[in-house]
Amino acid sequence: MALEHALLVSLTERAGSGYELARRFDKSIGYFWSATHQQIYRVLKRMESSGWVTVESVNQQGKPDKKVYSVAPAGQAEIARWLAEPTDATPARDELGVKIRAAAYGDIDAVCAEVARHRAQHAQRLDEYRLSEKKFFPAPDQLSGTALHQYLVLRAGIRAESGYLEWCDEVLQALRPRKGEHRP
Amino acid sequence: MALEHALLVSLTERAGSGYELARRFDKSIGYFWSATHQQIYRVLKRMESSGWVTVESVNQQGKPDKKVYSVAPAGQAEIARWLAEPTDATPARDELGVKIRAAAYGDIDAVCAEVARHRAQHAQRLDEYRLSEKKFFPAPDQLSGTALHQYLVLRAGIRAESGYLEWCDEVLQALRPRKGEHRP
DNA sequence: CAGGACATGTAACAGGTTACATGATTAT
DNA sequence: ATAATCATGTAACCTGTTACATGTCCTG
Numbered sequence: 153m154a155l156e157h158a159l160l161v162s163l164t165e166r167a168g169s170g171y172e173l174a175r176r177f178d179k180s181i182g183y184f185w186s187a188t189h190q191q192i193y194r195v196l197k198r199m200e201s202s203g204w205v206t207v208e209s210v211n212q213q214g215k216p217d218k219k220v221y222s223v224a225p226a227g228q229a230e231i232a233r234w235l236a237e238p239t240d241a242t243p244a245r246d247e248l249g250v251k252i253r254a255a256a257y258g259d260i261d262a263v264c265a266e267v268a269r270h271r272a273q274h275a276q277r278l279d280e281y282r283l284s285e286k287k288f289f290p291a292p293d294q295l296s297g298t299a300l301h302q303y304l305v306l307r308a309g310i311r312a313e314s315g316y317l318e319w320c321d322e323v324l325q326a327l328r329p330r331k332g333e334h335r336p
Numbered sequence: 337m338a339l340e341h342a343l344l345v346s347l348t349e350r351a352g353s354g355y356e357l358a359r360r361f362d363k364s365i366g367y368f369w370s371a372t373h374q375q376i377y378r379v380l381k382r383m384e385s386s387g388w389v390t391v392e393s394v395n396q397q398g399k400p401d402k403k404v405y406s407v408a409p410a411g412q413a414e415i416a417r418w419l420a421e422p423t424d425a426t427p428a429r430d431e432l433g434v435k436i437r438a439a440a441y442g443d444i445d446a447v448c449a450e451v452a453r454h455r456a457q458h459a460q461r462l463d464e465y466r467l468s469e470k471k472f473f474p475a476p477d478q479l480s481g482t483a484l485h486q487y488l489v490l491r492a493g494i495r496a497e498s499g500y501l502e503w504c505d506e507v508l509q510a511l512r513p514r515k516g517e518h519r520p
Numbered sequence: 521c522a523g524g525a526c527a528t529g530t531a532a533c534a535g536g537t538t539a540c541a542t543g544a545t546t547a548t
Numbered sequence: 549a550t551a552a553t554c555a556t557g558t559a560a561c562c563t564g565t566t567a568c569a570t571g572t573c574c575t576g
Contacts, residue, residue, distance in 0.1 A: 396554090
């Protein structure tokens with residue numbers, strides 16, 4: 153399981169509440185691992201009873217109390233243990249691929265529209281990634297430590313998204329009826 | 337949900353038993369959607385009670401009986417309905433990314449070893465894909481219909497795997513200690 | 521005063537994994 | 549004999565999603 157470990161990493165960098173962690177998962181970490189707040193609350197509770205994290209209730213003026221979680225020594229040990237343990241590659245899962253394979257049994261134009269929709273979504277994500285790259289890592293050669301690691305996973309996102317975009321274009325070119333031609 | 341629809345597509349191309357479907361998911365379809373046999377049996381049962389598929393028990397000499405599933409009209413309608421319905425892009429989920437982000441809190445060499453392991457796995461998959469490409473689609477320009485769609489999803493696999501490989505190399509180059517240098 | 525951000529949670533459900541169980545045939 | 553392949557299934561469990569519930573404060 154990686155959600156536990158993603159939370160531990162995030163909490164190591166900065167202690168925080170479940171709510172704050174959910175915010176962080178909308179951004180940086182969420183680019184390659186997503187989670188809803190319910191899931192996060194559940195896992196935090198479990199990690200607390202395992203002794204991986206400690207909680208402290210913090211009063212706030214105006215706002216409701218928050219439970220700030222910090223990584224305990226057992227949690228640090230768990231990160232190290234997990235890092236050393238080999239993990240299988242996550243199997244690819246792409247619903248759009250299933251749809252394309254199914255295209256012959258439905259409306260091809262609808263499938264093309266779907267591909268175009270996904271293309272747009274991925275293009276937007278790629279833009280965000282490239283912006284982050286320019287903004288936070290203008291001189292990648294000089295990075296080291298955690299900043300370097302953050303940069304490297306951002307690179308994964310950039311490569312994945314731009315590859316996906318190219319593929320969408322290949323699909324659209326192959327499936328879309330071109331002017332002057334008519335489909336058999 | 338895409339497993340139902342992946343099974344419908346597979347059964348449209350050829351009727352088969354749960355066991356046979358599980359075999360197919362190890363190959364072609366499994367390249368972009370995976371499922372265990374238990375999952376498949378469960379979903380087939382549900383689809384049968386929804387009237388999307390029909391079953392026929394087939395006696396075999398020597399081997400145990402098998403239940404051969406075929407797509408019913410309601411199943412065909414369901415494929416068409418699902419194709420026209422927009423779906424969200426599957427969020428990326430890469431455990432290796434989490435590990436790299438965590439690398440500073442454990443043994444960097446262990447993380448590099450993991451990256452190298454994954455690189456090897458993806459390289460092998462890419463080889464298989466390229467072999468399939470040469471073997472089954474030697475003249476991609478002339479494809480149409482289902483064969484074209486199969487080719488396009490294979491292309492997705494090839495692009496994804498080769499992009500991943502390049503990224504692994506980028507990571508290894510950035511993280512691995514080079515001769516003559518020593519890490520701070 | 522309505523709506524959004526902050527903050528946490530319960531409950532029910534759907535999807536996916538792992539372990540176990542059975543039993544025949546065929547190949548080594 | 550032993551293992552692999554064919555073929556189906558139950559049970560328990562973990563992971564992930566959706567809907568609902570509560571309550572305050574701040575902004576427009």
